[in-house]
Amino acid sequence: xxxxxxxxxxxxxxxxxxxxxxxxxxxxxxxxxxxxxxxxxxxxxxxxxxxxxxxxxxxxxxxxxxxxxxxxxxxxxxxxxxxxxxxxxxxxxxxxxxxxxxxxxxxxxxxxxxxxxxxxxxxxxxxxxxxxxxxxxxxxxxxxxxxxx
Amino acid sequence: xxxxxxxxxxxxxxxxxxxxxxxxxxxxxxxxxxxxxxxxxxxxxxxxxxxxxxxxxxxxxxxxxxxxxxxxxxxxxxxxxxxxxxxxxxxxxxxxxxxxxxxxxxxxxxxxxxxxxxxxxxxxxxxxxxxxxxxxxxxxxxxxxxxxxxxxxxxxxxxxxxxxxxxxxxxxxxxxxxxxxxxxxxxxxxxxxxxxxxxxxxxxxxxxxxxxxxxxxxxxxxxxxxxxxxxxxxxxxxxxxxxxxxxxxxxxxxxxxxxxxxxxxxxxxxxxxxxxxxxxxxxxxxxxxxxxxxxxxxxxxxxxxxxxxxxxxxxxxxxxxxxxxxxxxxxxxxxxxxxxxxxxxxxxxxxxxxxxxxxxxxxxxxxxxxxxxxxxxxxxxxxxxxxxxxxxxxxxxxxxxxxxxxxxxxxxxxxxxxxxxxxxxxxxxxxxxxxxxxxxxxxxxxxxxxxxxxxxxxxxxxxxxxxxxxxxxxxxxxxxxxxxxxxxxxxxxx
Numbered sequence: 213x214x215x216x217x218x219x220x221x222x223x224x225x226x227x228x229x230x231x232x233x234x235x236x237x238x239x240x241x242x243x244x245x246x247x248x249x250x251x252x253x254x255x256x257x258x259x260x261x262x263x264x265x266x267x268x269x270x271x272x273x274x275x276x277x278x279x280x281x282x283x284x285x286x287x288x289x290x291x292x293x294x295x296x297x298x299x300x301x302x303x304x305x306x307x308x309x310x311x312x313x314x315x316x317x318x319x320x321x322x323x324x325x326x327x328x329x330x331x332x333x334x335x336x337x338x339x340x341x342x343x344x345x346x347x348x349x350x351x352x353x354x355x356x357x358x359x360x361x
Numbered sequence: 362x363x364x365x366x367x368x369x370x371x372x373x374x375x376x377x378x379x380x381x382x383x384x385x386x387x388x389x390x391x392x393x394x395x396x397x398x399x400x401x402x403x404x405x406x407x408x409x410x411x412x413x414x415x416x417x418x419x420x421x422x423x424x425x426x427x428x429x430x431x432x433x434x435x436x437x438x439x440x441x442x443x444x445x446x447x448x449x450x451x452x453x454x455x456x457x458x459x460x461x462x463x464x465x466x467x468x469x470x471x472x473x474x475x476x477x478x479x480x481x482x483x484x485x486x487x488x489x490x491x492x493x494x495x496x497x498x499x500x501x502x503x504x505x506x507x508x509x510x511x512x513x514x515x516x517x518x519x520x521x522x523x524x525x526x527x528x529x530x531x532x533x534x535x536x537x538x539x540x541x542x543x544x545x546x547x548x549x550x551x552x553x554x555x556x557x558x559x560x561x562x563x564x565x566x567x568x569x570x571x572x573x574x575x576x577x578x579x580x581x582x583x584x585x586x587x588x589x590x591x592x593x594x595x596x597x598x599x600x601x602x603x604x605x606x607x608x609x610x611x612x613x614x615x616x617x618x619x620x621x622x623x624x625x626x627x628x629x630x631x632x633x634x635x636x637x638x639x640x641x642x643x644x645x646x647x648x649x650x651x652x653x654x655x656x657x658x659x660x661x662x663x664x665x666x667x668x669x670x671x672x673x674x675x676x677x678x679x680x681x682x683x684x685x686x687x688x689x690x691x692x693x694x695x696x697x698x699x700x701x702x703x704x705x706x707x708x709x710x711x712x713x714x715x716x717x718x719x720x721x722x723x724x725x726x727x728x729x730x731x732x733x734x735x736x737x738x739x740x741x742x743x744x745x746x747x748x749x750x751x752x753x754x755x756x757x758x759x760x761x762x763x764x765x766x767x768x769x770x771x772x773x774x775x776x777x778x779x780x781x782x783x784x785x786x787x788x789x790x791x792x793x794x795x796x797x798x799x800x801x802x803x804x805x806x807x808x809x810x811x812x813x814x815x816x817x818x819x820x821x822x823x824x825x826x827x828x829x830x831x832x833x834x835x836x837x838x839x840x841x842x843x844x845x846x847x848x849x850x851x852x853x854x855x
Contacts, residue, residue: 294385
């Protein structure tokens with residue numbers, strides 16, 4: 213970001229920095245809760261991905277894009293976008309290799325199809341979460357990085 | 362472990378779908394380009410196998426996640442889908458050989474793999490629209506193919522490509538929204554999104570205004586995507602400013618899939634009685650098709666750019682397809698489908714010629730193509746073949762289509778229509794002759810040095826040009842499959 217006076221002030225406000233720093237970890241933690249408790253309660257990969265990305269974007273807004281990019285390089289995000297999709301599709305392919313239909317989670321565990329369903333939905337939601345969080349960050353990087361070049 | 366071939370219907374879509382993100386991870390452009398071609402040919406092989414499985418009238422059903430309808434989404438393949446799958450995947454396989462070509466200049470160094478990702482996603486969307494047996498899934502896949510094709514179009518060399526992509530985005534979104542509204546209304550009337558269930562319930566349902574409105578929204582929405590005159594405004598810009606290989610791919614697949622949707626919704630879902638007897642959609646579609654044939658061809662004559670000429674010619678060709686449908690007869694639909702197959706071959710070949718010309722000349726302005734017949738004889742010979750096919754000269758695929766269309770018109774005692782089809786072919790002769798004259802009979806402005814494009818461009822061009830002759834002489838394949846497909850969908854539409 214270019215150093216316009218307003219942005220400098222935002223970055224130098226002590227309250228913002230301190231509160232932001234202490235809130236971001238909890239936002240990320242909450243995202244993980246929404247992700248992994250999504251099987252039983254409200255939530256799931258999409259919501260979790262958005263919350264996770266929102267926490268990181270808050271960090272980026274307060275401490276600057278460069279700081280965020282040091283923590284999460286753009287290449288990681290690009291791989292994350294692809295990885296999540298591949299996990300989702302991969303679960304489908306594996307369930308096919310295990311003798312079921314595409315995305316038939318029950319086939320993932322022959323002894324107990326219910327466990328298979330659990331595993332399948334867990335992995336698929338994880339894939340969704342990774343991709344959504346990565347895409348959110350990619351959009352933020354794309355817009356926030358515009359003023360740089 | 363069961364027989365793995367039962368999974369072919371889902372693999373048809375999942376292979377390109379997963380290949381797209383995989384390109385992100387491979388990254389090296391040399392690897393990705395080979396990988397993409399392999400994926401294209403794998404899809405082609407699968408689609409041929411599917412066609413062989415359904416050609417005798419069996420319907421192939423694949424339930425995703427083992428959830429039977431109406432709970433789950435099912436893929437449902439009959440002859441009509443299978444024919445379109447073959448067209449789409451074969452075109453993708455051939456065009457992918459040529460790689461991104463001119464798009465490379467619009468892509469930052471080292472990020473060429475993104476082009477392949479977008480191309481594979483477009484392919485996924487088009488195959489998905491064709492294969493699925495769930496109307497909402499149709500919309501989702503349509504969006505996948507549209508969004509990724511906007512990216513591909515925006516990669517064109519001139520800045521106007523961005524504007525072309527944007528106006529296609531607006532029009533495409535309006536079209537998709539109309540389709541979605543129509544699907545929503547159909548859902549309201551039937552309570553299901555599965556095509557088989559919906560068909561049954563729509564036949565029994567009272568013909569209320571809701572269904573008429575649904576039909577209107579669906580037909581208009583698809584017509585935007587299909588570029589039916591007068592909803593074709595997005596097409597000339599999108600095809601002429603996009604990278605030539607993208608035009609080759611989209612021109613030979615995207616409108617074809619939209620035509621498939623029109624047939625599927627009109628005949629498969631709403632049914633013949635509703636569409637052609639109660640609402641009488643042919644009263645509108647028939648004149649529009651004829652207008653498209655003439656307006657498209659006449660506009661093509663006046664173009665000063667090779668790709669733009671081809672784009673306007675595409676509008677005319679869409680007119681032939683919709684004319685087949687609006688005849689409301691089995692022979693008419695068969696003729697439309699034959700033309701889908703044949704037009705994909707010839708337009709694909711011609712746009713690949715445009716890619717070769719762009720490679721050599723840096724553009725496709727007709728002024729710059731003077732005397733190219735001496736400078737790139739092999740390429741220009743392919744152009745002549747494609748041009749003759751557009752006119753409908755015997756021995757090319759164009760003749761097979763026109764013959765089928767004219768016989769279908771005569772079967773309905775529509776002599777005037779038969780005459781109009783032939784008259785519009787004469788217009789095609791005018792613009793093709795204009796090309797031939799410029800290329801062969803005008804003096805080149807700069808030297809007559811002979812230099813052909815590299816094989817990766819020349820080979821796919823001649824595969825398609827050769828196929829335009831091969832399937833023109835041995836027309837049994839296309840005619841047989843299209844007739845069977847038309848017979849099947851007609852039986853279902855009763």
